[in-house]
Amino acid sequence: MVKEVDVRGLSCPFPVIKVKKALDEGGKESILVIIDTEVSVENVSRLVRSRGHDFKVEKNEDIYHLLIKGEGS
Amino acid sequence: MREKIRLTQYSTKSGCAAKISATDLTAVLKEVPLARVEQLLVGIEHGDDAAVFKISENLALVQTVDFFTPIVDSPYLFGQIAAANALSDAYAMGGKPITALSLVAFPPKLGYSVLEEILKGGRDKIEESGAVVVGGHSLEDKEPKFGYAVTGIVHPEKYVTSKGVKIGDKLILTKPIGLGILATALKGGIIAEKEMMDAIDNARTLNKKASEVMMEVGVNGCTDITGFGFLGHLHIMLKASNKSALIYTKKMPIYLKALELAQIGFVPAGTHENKKFVKDYVEGEPTKDAVLMDILLDPQTSGGLLISVPSVKSDLLIQRLDEEGVKTKELVGEIVKGKESHIELV
Structure with missing residues (x-):
């Protein structure tokens, strides 16, 4: 199960806030964050890293997928 | 109600x-x-x-x-x-x-x-x-x-710009940095206004006393730190005077709360624009510290004066700023010989 968090079109700091909320909800699933700006990728990466989660970022045309690995994956 | x-x-x-x-x-x-x-x-x-x-x-x-x-x-x-x-x-x-x-x-x-x-x-x-x-x-x-x-x-012969900055000058900063980050966190509802009151009070403090002291003591250059961030405004000053600077990052006055928030990603969009503006001109070990760089590039509003004073008068300037009640008067760097408009962080 992958939870999706779409932060496209949100201006700072709302991408970070939305992802923070998803992380705060807990749960073991992976979270896929859909991002449209490099700025938001950097900020979200910073948040995720500070929470000690593993993640990876891939660019697909003009959107970024940031996948936060859940437990047991 | x-x-x-x-x-x-x-x-x-x-x-x-x-x-x-x-x-x-x-x-x-x-x-x-x-x-x-x-x-x-x-x-x-x-x-x-x-x-x-x-x-x-x-x-x-x-x-x-x-x-x-x-x-x-x-x-x-x-x-x-x-x-x-x-x-x-x-x-x-x-x-x-x-x-x-x-x-x-x-x-x-x-x-x-x-x-x-x-x-x-x-x-x-x-x-x-x-x-x-x-x-x-x-x-x-x-x-x-x-x-x-x-x-x-x-007076037409007494105004201060950045052109007159000289090698050997000391750089004095009269307000802390990090307000952009705090404002972003406030907007996101992560902090309350009362948690950033020191920054708000600094932002609404006039640079009047600092300016009057600077005119009294006599300086070589000055700029105020606002939307382009500390490094952005320093860069503009160095380009105007064709000089370089050495910045002591450990002496930079920074709002502690801003450091904490930058660590979890509350960085305004303007910071990234500021980074593009100066990235080719900034070097040194501290550039590897992403959080520190975000603070140094953080867009300020109503920031302090960055004063370039002949080194022989820097103690006097700091003393007079103190006597006039200017809360921050940190010696954050100096003007050096080097590649044009370069900023070396130490």
């Missing part, structure tokens, strides 16, 4: 973080060259804080304009900060503000009592400086914006 207004919820970007990026702006302005006349002592060419225009042998006008979207929730405080911010550019040139015209953009649905509070905050701060509000202009807008066009006076 009226619900407390949260002005930050009405803007898409916070404060000076909403400026057009330096790189984009520079490209546009290149296409619109401005006329030069003899009386224009300081124009736009070197990114100085205000224009200086000679009127007579003893008198020159100092002119500057600044306005932006809310970075705090309270209307009165927003007015105060906007006024202090607009006046700051006049102070950075060693000018004495005399008049101010207000610039207002306002969504009627916010309620005109909110606009009243903003105007009161601004007026009180303008009057505190010794200047007077003499009028203004307003427009309806989806987002509130506020600021002033300020006119000041200075």
